Amino acid sequence: MVIRRLLNYLRPHYKALGVALVVLFLATFADVVGPILVKVFLDRHLMPRSFNSQDLLLLGSGYLGLHLLSVGLNYYQLVSFNQIALKVIQQLRVDIFSHVQRLRLVVFDKTPAGALVSRITNDTEAIKELFVSVLATLVQNVVFLIGIFIAMFSMDARLAGFCLVLLPVLLGLMYMYRRLSTKVYRVMRKELSLLNAKLNESIQGMNLVQAMRQEERFRKEFNVINTAYYRAAINNIRLESLFVRPAVDLIYTFALILVLDFFGFQSLKGPIQIGVLYAFINYLDRFFEPVNMMMQKLSQIQQSLVAAERVFEILDDDRTTPVTVSAAPSPSIVEGRIEFKEVTFSYDGSADGGSDVLKKISFIAYPGQTVALVGHTGSGKSTVANLLMRFYPVTSGEILIDGVSLSEFSEDELRSRVGLVAQDPFLFVGDITQNIALSRPTVSKQDVEDAASFVQADGFLRKLPQGFAEPIGERGATLSSGQRQLLCFARTMAGNPKILVLDEATASVDTETEEGIQTALEKMRKGRTTIAIAHRLSTIQDADLILVLHNGMIVERGTHAELLVKEGLYHKMFMMQQGTAGQSRFPC
Structure with missing residues (x-):
């Protein structure tokens, strides 16, 4: 054979x-x-x-x-x-x-x-x-x-x-x-x-x-x-x-x-x-x-x-990324309305429920809204983003965009209209322009410069010896973590996505840099449906809807003010972070 x-x-x-x-x-x-x-x-x-x-x-x-x-x-x-x-x-x-x-x-x-x-x-x-x-x-x-x-x-x-x-x-x-x-x-x-x-x-x-x-x-x-x-x-x-x-x-x-x-x-x-x-x-x-x-x-x-x-x-491994098999033309993402309907997911594919990472997750993110996902480590926040990006197939339930099942969209449509900024800022060997453009035919050199300016990355880029032509080593080792993350922001915005997925996008950014890009994040979210996964609760206080996950389930939902009034898990997490921020672990 x-x-x-x-x-x-x-x-x-x-x-x-x-x-x-x-x-x-x-x-x-x-x-x-x-x-x-x-x-x-x-x-x-x-x-x-x-x-x-x-x-x-x-x-x-x-x-x-x-x-x-x-x-x-x-x-x-x-x-x-x-x-x-x-x-x-x-x-x-x-x-x-x-x-x-x-x-x-x-x-x-x-x-x-x-x-x-x-x-x-x-x-x-x-x-x-x-x-x-x-x-x-x-x-x-x-x-x-x-x-x-x-x-x-x-x-x-x-x-x-x-x-x-x-x-x-x-x-x-x-x-x-x-x-x-x-x-x-x-x-x-x-x-x-x-x-x-x-x-x-x-x-x-x-x-x-x-x-x-x-x-x-x-x-x-x-x-x-x-x-x-x-x-x-x-x-x-x-x-x-x-x-x-x-x-x-x-x-x-x-x-x-x-x-x-x-x-x-x-x-x-x-x-x-x-x-x-x-x-x-x-x-x-x-x-x-x-x-x-x-x-x-x-x-x-x-x-x-x-x-x-x-x-x-x-x-022979048939565990390939799921793609649409419909003979009809792929639908287009126009508004960016996201709906999770009773979504359950297990990484090992079992249906017994014992190893489910997500359990009957349901929510709607309306066009232009920002929906934030918060929770302790392992609660399933990043898994929601992975399912939306169709990196994994759902075990049960359904994910809809603009009322159309996620499985019906073509790879090109989904990847071009949904922009992801991951927690780990990954850069390829090449130069700055290549890493932002990624050889996408719709992204011009001007788009690259505009995207860098949009996320306020042009400041440090102009100081580099070769500017946008500055070579980048493996995984961008010559740049700081904050600089690498800014380039990933610019890379996503150069594609002008309709839906934005921020998977703890500011986790690798220092406090000073984070303050500088909050304005850019606000501009990025404007007019786009945004799913923001956050560890720092201070970065998502203005979200239209905050979902609190615990053990794969949504245990609380509401705005920042509404969740504080409930004095539940979100209130406890917020007070712990406030206490940590206000006290020094190593007093003199």
Whole structure:
């Protein structure tokens, strides 16, 4: 099944593959005919001592010509096979990368980033070896073996028949090696994936590792995984040492004894042709040379097949982001009216209610209104935003925008009309302009500058050496957290969304910067339906509706003043924050 799927990638290249195969057959023919010319020289000229200069010249020039032709044709077919192989791997990497981008966030929640990177890079690299160095070699050697058997049968059918018996023995050897090595390679690929995951985790959190003096713990954990990989690699080496060369050499020795015995018994009955003896021994040696090569490549084949299984596991993962399946044109978001109707959600998809993160959430956010979500950590605030962005499908209930089910909107419409500012300000490698525009065709350079000015980010941008062309490193490490968040504000506003989702958007902004962007936030919310998730209650006091979540349920709702009068959970949270703000934890 895996091999069939891999070979399906060759379909677009069948013409080039056909030409390469024809050239391969010609190269094999030229290579196989060489020993026959040597046989003719031995039997017709050397043994009878008949040295006709014209015949010798023809044999010599023919042998040299065939050798040169074989070299040229083999060069062409090897280059052709490798070009096809590289194109196949190029397409396979595009397919898996594109599929990973369509996966739901739940996949990334449960799968270490390093493990996914390992499948996209290391595993596809192993598959590349199958197409680049294994497939071409395998096809060439199979054709070469067929040519050798044809030449053997043309000289002596009985002896060639004896040699044909070796094929089941060699195939049985390959089958045993494949069965034993598959388990070993699965362990190797798994441990390599865990190595990448641990490495990625330690590098991403290196500041915390060093600050908390966790170097020794991470070193020990890495060593445990590395040792498991080492043991699997040793098991693989033992298998290769037993099956690949020694076993084949043993079979070759028995075959050579068989050929020599055959000609020995033949010599007792009468004279034998030295040329035929030479040709058979030469072909026998040439027969086992590709067999040895294929046995050596068999380890790469096994690694590639195991790697392909892991890659196809990702490609077969159907947990993709939900998209509209309606044949009708996608509706448009015009007003921005949001309605949650009895929405229940569980991250594990269970319907038993025991692991529900949200439980029958219902509210309406009218066009132009700001609805704030507050609550303790784990109450389900960010989950509401994730469901609205359609990162996860609801377990039960329904989400409507302008009276239309969320599932009916196209990805383009939803992503372009709903703007998200996440708690973690993520920036891509590039420059300031690229990070704000994100290659959106509707966002011009002027839109980028206007958006930066709108959120009051142009002040610090103008001070940068290259302004809007200032390069940004990975995750914007050269900028402060507040500056990164301002760029994310500008990025969202450059798209001019109708609905705004602020997921603790000021969490990474210091108090001084926060005061400076409150005016920008007010402008951003004006004319837009806004869902604001907040930890600092001071930032959402002017919200039209505040929903207080607790254990996945809305326990209070109202304006800031109304909730304070109720003296419930919101009042308690507000008084705690006021007390924290007014008192110092470290009095002099």
